[in-house]
Amino acid sequence: MFRAPRGTTDILPADQKRWRHVTEAARQVAESFGYGRIDTPLFEDSKLFVRGIGEVTDIVEKETYTFEDRGNDLLTLRPEGTASVCRAYIEHGMHNQPQPVRLYYICPIFRYERPQSGRYRQHHQFGIEAIGDASAAIDAEVIELGWRLLEKLGLHDLALRINSIGDKECRPAYVRLLQDYYDGHVNTICEDCQRRLQKNPLRLLDCKNEQCQPVIAKAPHGVDHLCEPCRTHWDELQTFLNAVGLPFEIDNRLVRGFDYYTRTVFEIVPPVEGSQSTIVGGGRYDGLIEELDGNPTPGIGFGMGIERILVNLDRQGVEAPSEGDVKVAVLHLGAEAMNEAVRLGSELRQGGVAAVVVAGERSLKSQMRYASGVGATHVIIIGEDELRSGEFQLRDLAASQQSSVRRDDLVSTLLSAH
RNA sequence: GUGAGCGUGGCCAAGUUGGUUAAGGCGCCAGGUUGUGGCCCUGGAGAUCGUGGGUUCAAAUCCCAUCGCUCACCCCA
Numbered sequence: 001m002f003r004a005p006r007g008t009t010d011i012l013p014a015d016q017k018r019w020r021h022v023t024e025a026a027r028q029v030a031e032s033f034g035y036g037r038i039d040t041p042l043f044e045d046s047k048l049f050v051r052g053i054g055e056v057t058d059i060v061e062k063e064t065y066t067f068e069d070r071g072n073d074l075l076t077l078r079p080e081g082t083a084s085v086c087r088a089y090i091e092h093g094m095h096n097q098p099q100p101v102r103l104y105y106i107c108p109i110f111r112y113e114r115p116q117s118g119r120y121r122q123h124h125q126f127g128i129e130a131i132g133d134a135s136a137a138i139d140a141e142v143i144e145l146g147w148r149l150l151e152k153l154g155l156h157d158l159a160l161r162i163n164s165i166g167d168k169e170c171r172p173a174y175v176r177l178l179q180d181y182y183d184g185h186v187n188t189i190c191e192d193c194q195r196r197l198q199k200n201p202l203r204l205l206d207c208k209n210e211q212c213q214p215v216i217a218k219a220p221h222g223v224d225h226l227c228e229p230c231r232t233h234w235d236e237l238q239t240f241l242n243a244v245g246l247p248f249e250i251d252n253r254l255v256r257g258f259d260y261y262t263r264t265v266f267e268i269v270p271p272v273e274g275s276q277s278t279i280v281g282g283g284r285y286d287g288l289i290e291e292l293d294g295n296p297t298p299g300i301g302f303g304m305g306i307e308r309i310l311v312n313l314d315r316q317g318v319e320a321p322s323e324g325d326v327k328v329a330v331l332h333l334g335a336e337a338m339n340e341a342v343r344l345g346s347e348l349r350q351g352g353v354a355a356v357v358v359a360g361e362r363s364l365k366s367q368m369r370y371a372s373g374v375g376a377t378h379v380i381i382i383g384e385d386e387l388r389s390g391e392f393q394l395r396d397l398a399a400s401q402q403s404s405v406r407r408d409d410l411v412s413t414l415l416s417a418h
Numbered sequence: 419g420u421g422a423g424c425g426u427g428g429c430c431a432a433g434u435u436g437g438u439u440a441a442g443g444c445g446c447c448a449g450g451u452u453g454u455g456g457c458c459c460u461g462g463a464g465a466u467c468g469u470g471g472g473u474u475c476a477a478a479u480c481c482c483a484u485c486g487c488u489c490a491c492c493c494c495a
Contacts, residue, residue, distance in 0.1 A: 003486080058493050062419080080495090109495075114419085116489060125495060192492070208491090257494060267495090281495060305495030333453060366448075368455035373446095376455095383453055397455065 007113070007121025021320035022153060022309055023106050026126040029149040030104040033141065035128055038103045040084040046076040051291055052083035054259025056199065063111040077110035080258070081127040082285065082301055083292070089131050090294035099132030100299075106306075118276030118308050127282075129301035131289065136233050139264045139284060140240030142300050146268060146280045147246055153309065154318040157271040158279075161251035162241075163222065164234040165202065167262045168287065170227035175201050177220050185215045202255040221252040233263055260285040264300065270312045279308045326378060326417050328355040329371035333364060333383040341382050344392075344410070351411035372397060378414060 004010055011019060027037070046066050053060050065077040078084055085103055088094075094101045106126045113119060128145060130138050143160065150158055166174055182189065182197050182204060189197075190209040197204060205216055226234060241248050248266075256265050265283035282302025289297035313320075328348060332341035338361065345357035356374060358367045364381070371379045381393035391404040394413065405413050 006486085063493080111494075113493070114491095115487090116491095119494070123495065127495090203493090276494075278495060303495055308495060331454085363448085364453045365450095365455075370455085372455045379455080381454070385453085393454085395454075400455090402454085 005121070007115035007119075009120065017323065018310055018313070018320045019306070020323075022306055022313075023126070025152050026104070026106060026149055026304075029145060029152060030126075030128060033102065033145045035102040035104040035130075035145070038085060038088060038105050039107065040078070040081075040088055040105070042108070043075045043077050044084055044087065046074040048083050048087055048292065049076050049079060052086070052258075052260060052288060053080065057257060057259060059111065059257065063113055065110045065112055078107075079111045080109060081105055081107065081125055081303055082129060082258075082260070082288070082299075085127075085129045085301075086131065086285075086289050086292055086294070086299065089129075089297075090289060090292060095132065095295060095297065100130040100138055101132055102128070102130050104128040109303075116276065118305070118311060120307060124306040125303045126306060127301060127303040129299060131299040132297055134233075134286065134298035136236035136264075137240050139233075139237050139300055140244060140246075142282065142302060143241065143248075143266055144244050144246060146282070146302050146304060149304070150268065150280070150309075153313065155270070155309075155312055155316060158268050159271070160246060160248040160266065160268050161254050162237070162248050162264065162266040163251050163254035164226060164230060164237075164263050165222055165255060165261060165265055165283075166226050166230050170225060170230055171222075171262075174220070174222055174225040177225060178202070178204065181219055182215070188212075189215055203257075205253040205255055216253060223250070223252065230263055237264055256281060256283055258285075260288040260291065262286045266302070270315075272315065276308070278305075279312060280304045324418055326353060326414055327374075327376050328353055328378045328380060328414060329367075329374065329376035330355060330357045331364060331367040331371065331379055331381045332358065332361075333381075335361075337382040337384070337387060340387060341380075344380065344382070344407070348411060348414070351415070353411055353414045378417065380410065 030037075046064070049064065050060055055061075059079050064079050066074065067076075068074055085105065089101060089103075104127065107124065108122050109125050110122055112121060115121060126149075128142060130142055143162075147158075147160060165171060178201050179197060182193075182201070186194065186197070189204075189212050190207065192209065193204055193207050193212050196207070204212075205219060207216065223234060238248075254265055254267060256267075261283040263284045263286065266280075267278045267282070268280035269277050270279060280302050282300070284298070284300040286298040287296075289295070289299060330341045330345045330348070332338040341357050345355045348355040356376070358370060362370070368379065377397055379395045379397060381395065386392045389404075390407050392407055392410065393402055394405045394410065395402040396417070
């Protein structure tokens with residue numbers, strides 16, 4: 001038997017309501033902030049991600065789905081959303097639009113990882129990017145958008161964590177400082193950190209290993225070693241966040257996995273601690289557009305894991321609002337009535353009423369059971385009497401009320417129901 | 419890539435000191451008299467017990483291998 005590939009899932013009809021609940025809210029909030037939707041290809045030139053995310057990151061080194069197509073082009077299924085959006089910004093000359101350009105996307109993301117709770121090989125992200133403005137006010141706007149969306153969805157007790165990792169002026173000096181500090185503790189840190197010390201020093205800070213905690217606790221803080229412009233930006237960010245009333249905590253250990261981040265990095269986490277818990281992660285990437293051959297252009301954005309949102313909605317007992325649409329089942333008795341039912345079903349749908357016609361001939365009891373089973377709100381019954389009189393039985397299943405309605409009035413009656 | 423747990427009908431599962439037709443529940447289908455649901459009652463369909471091999475007179479139950487799922491690490495949304 002075939003199965004969905006490892007780390008992928010089917011989103012069945014029964015799940016669609018919860019998905020719509022999230023994606024619709026995301027769309028509405030994004031558009032209320034003036035963001036326009038962008039859809040980019042599922043795959044891109046592999047080099048886009050190597051240059052954008054960074055060659056020595058785990059994502060690019062071992063988590064991409066990369067393949068050569070029949071024309072020998074090397075392509076990669078997108079492992080994140082930002083690089084593609086920036087490529088599109090450059091390709092379509094969006095620097096000629098009023099800056100910043102505000103964009104959002106909802107799309108599948110692919111990473112070859114071992115699946116576990118809250119982590120899939122194909123997952124979905126809602127993300128936004130504001131490209132073309134370096135002001136900390138935009139940082140606050142982006143963060144607020146994410147926060148308001150989670151609020152709108154009904155999640156509570158979330159924590160917003162922020163940090164600044166500096167820019168190309170001040171970060172190298174800080175990284176050196178951090179390395180020097182760790183050089184004095186090589187014997188007490190874990191193996192992973194020995195490796196991180198060489199390969200990705202900033203990640204030393206979010207090691208979860210027990211033995212490394214004392215070392216992390218005394219490590220120098222990035223925000224204490226920012227250059228003047230970064231310092232100002234960092235201070236302004238907090239001012240703006242306070243202005244819009246977002247509660248935040250400064251997390252000196254917060255760093256992110258992509259090379260392109262500069263200055264502001266942030267994440268939003270649910271109250272239950274655990275692995276894979278981050279539901280929103282993002283930051284500023286002022287050097288990325290230039291890295292991708294565009295003019296030097298600042299930008300900031302975030303990614304939000306939709307599956308993780310859904311897990312937290314379930315965990316917090318938030319249910320998707322019922323959509324309350326009318327749905328009619330057309331029941332029939334006898335061959336002639338069935339013919340009429342097929343015709344009526346077609347007319348109902350063309351008139352804007354969702355309708356299913358019971359297939360085959362079954363007892364009325366069975367047809368009624370079927371109608372409730374598929375979630376019909378109403379039932380129309382056609383038998384010999386109805387064919388003769390032209391008045392059909394219309395039953396409201398929830399109210400258990402039934403009446404005779406002239407055939408020609410069925411569409412208008414149902415359209416005004418609910 | 420590393421470590422741990424688990425794989426019995428569509429779903430949830432009982433059964434593991436090896437031994438007659440592999441429980442039960444949900445769901446599905448039908449019926450409970452003549453054209454009416456959601457509750458209830460009755461009946462029915464549906465499993466080569468993940469797969470392959472081995473031990474044995476006999477294996478869902480023991481052994482080996484393999485695949486898959488889940489969780490944790492790594493990393494990230």
